[in-house]
Amino acid sequence: MKSASKVERHRQVIDKLRDNPFLTDAELADIFKVSVQTIRLDRLALGIPELRERVKEVAERTHGQVKSLGSKEIVGELIDITLGQSGISVLETTESMVFERSRIVRGHFIFAQADSLAIALIDADVVLTGLANIKFKRPVQVGEKLIAKGEVLRRKGNKYVVLVVTRVGDDQVFRGKFVVAAVEPPAPPVSGGGT
DSSP states (O other): OOOOOHHHHHHHHHHHHHHOTTOOHHHHHHHHTSOHHHHHHHHHHHTOOOHHHHHHHHHHHHHTTOSSSOTTTSSSEEEEEETTTEEEEEEEOOGGGBOTTTOBBOHHHHHHHHHHHHHHTSOSSOEEEEEEEEEEOSOOBTTOEEEEEEEEEEEETTEEEEEEEEEETTEEEEEEEEEEEEOOOOOOOOOOOOO
16 A cells, blocks of 8 residues: 555544454554554544454443353454344464464364354354354464454344354455354253152
8 A cells, every 4th residue: 555645544544443443553554554653643643542442342342242152152352243143253363272283273263263153143042053064264373363254144933044254364264154043041950859
């Protein structure tokens, strides 16, 4: 991207962060071919908080809407959700998630992020995954940020088809189509007292 005037760059920074609120200052600096300090000054002038605060604010707003999972059961940070429609989750990959020799993130973390997003999208107390058709598109390296976007494609009775696509930057790394079902919560156990 060519160097833009300050006013134009401010408008473009707002647009970029609206499209992807998880861009770091360094990533924005690279996009606009300016220094990280310039981006920090732009954010201050525009009243845009730093990345950590943006993620925290969004996560706090969305967690209260989810019925099907507790906040500790969601893999990644749920940062946007419209129940029954769509949502976004972000997962920062860490050393604890990788294979020791290859340093590649284990697939079950990528799958768990997508699966928990698919379940979280459903407006019901108990939701279970019945079927998953998944494809891992490329290996994920430690330190890469996984952004999963989920969309409810259709509903038939208590069953929903949810598509989840996970990206690192512009690269698609995972794609999954999940069939999830809203089920009745189990009845509480009957106490075994005498007659």
